[in-house]
Amino acid sequence: MIQRILTFFERYSFGVCTYLGEWLNISISKIRLFFIYSSFLSVGFPLVFYFFAGIVLDIRHYIKRMRARVMDW
Structure with missing residues (x-):
């Protein structure tokens, strides 16, 4: 049960602590x-x-993905 909770938070967290x-x-x-x-x-x-840092990191990842798509064209 504890392992399921840990994997849930690791999978769906923002990644702020890792960053x-x-x-x-x-x-x-x-x-x-x-x-x-x-x-x-x-x-x-x-x-x-x-939560604020998580939102900022998600926006940064979104912008990097969009730039990569534009550069691929």
């Missing part, structure tokens, strides 16, 4: 723990940041 981990060369699990602990301490502000 930050690769960019800062920090373990992804440490960044996830930071978001979890800081959201408890600061009443959810990191969750707002996480």
Whole structure:
């Protein structure tokens, strides 16, 4: 049951922690723990940041895909 929940979140999450981990060369699990602990301490502000960063990353991926399509023509 726990494995199904973990795979669901890994598949459908925005990838913010992975992006930050690769960019800062920090373990992804440490960044996830930071978001979890800081959201408890600061009443959810990191969750707002996480969703905003996820939307920005999705827009960046969309723009890159569109540029690749234009360049293929």
